[in-house]
Amino acid sequence: MGTATVSPSLDEKTSVQSKDVTIPPGSIVSARLYIPKAAVGSPQKLPVLVYFHGGGFIIETAWSPTYHNYLNALVAEANIIAISVEYRRAPEHPLPTAYDDSWTALKWVASHSAGNGHEEWLNSHANLKKVFMSGDSAGANIVHNMGIRLGQENLDGIEFPGVVMVHPFFWGEEPLPLETTDPEKTSLIRDLWRVAYPTTAGCDDPLMNPAADPRLSGLGVNRVLICVAEKDVLRQRGWYYEEALRESGWSGAVEVMEAPGEDHVFHLFNPGCDNAVKMMKRLVSFMNEDE
Template identity: 45%
Template structure:
């Protein structure tokens, strides 16, 4: 009899599943760059361990400090990668964070969370929430990280995520609004080409999340009552015209407006562009527009 080892039972955008349970990822190994001090912008970065079991870490960026008492807004960033790839330490995310930190004058905490298949969903949600709570542990100035103790303004905290990270960011803002994050004021949330339910990727998400609530799972399709509880005042949603997730971002925008949530929401569309194009070609005119809009949202009073 022929071996079943090579029989494919499911094939998705990011991986295929064999009959024997093996997962073959379509992602090449993710290159990673070390933290650094940027001599041009003055932005410094370092890596921190948030938890060893499970393994959760983050890269922190801080702009040039001109005054020992200087305070900066804080951006908590969740990378994309379909819940199963990419890294906070990837060159594209390091460059993005370095650029935003310099231009916005903001501290950035870019979280490295557990990925499928090694750690199925909900690890991504739980790891990101643990990292956000770790950030909040510095509110009184006696947390484990001096940069946050000395220079983070916890009255100006933002949550942002790209693609799958946008989905995770929503769950974080919902938790902040539902159960709170003592001492922290989350001013805004920025979703960049976010993923939510309603696409061909939904079956893939359900497989990555063994304990799921089906297509109506609130993490996949946030209901109005969850949207109404978002724990922030402002939301900015980026979509790209040629992105298969374009309609998903627009639906979230409309659903949020109708939910009874009391904040302000804005939609920014990049015409003629694909998914996460600003990461692939960060110096293009449209990518610069995205970065400028992102930075201006952080700098608004």
């Protein structure tokens, strides 16, 4: 929907190389891969990040300059390989298409576990015992729902030690304490969800309200980092997700990082601000921690 795009390239500022692939080859799902230039030709195996962009399931793209620049910076800082998934969007492709495309991407990553997959960067340079997922807004919603699916279906040869959900796009039929009841804001969220998923039962659909999902205790990752922003209308839902995870009986570790004075996806629009720099450093350390 009218989003500007940029081509893959060798980024001079970060020395990160990128390229576009279809996953699997010849399919309708695609992605942009990123790798530090210095890693090409090196025997070192790097952690992998599978990234899902935001945009309410309706706008934005993995090819946009916003996400291209962000992932160049993140890959350089963390010394990782990143796979930014270009899932199909509503309204032309309503949910659950984005979830299905995202699962296809994860299965494609797992297909490289024996070192003989279609993508040489993953065969030669990826540590598939350290695959992380992250996303912002609707992308964070996808991360959660992929985590639920990982708890139900095993992907052989690949391990997901942790996920990062940035300003997750969650909601519910009943407002939470301190959550806005401004009808203009709440109706926008409800309308976006309905456009993205016309056949949904509403905002208590477990895909949108994880606390309503009886499968939550089976989330298939060990660590979760949730990033929230003080002025974001979705802030309370991030905190509520942490509470719901703890109360579900899930056995992993969950942490919330809040950015004071900031609004939704501030780090994409102002990546040089202090809070964005702090968040970047926390993401980098999260992906390089030993469990």
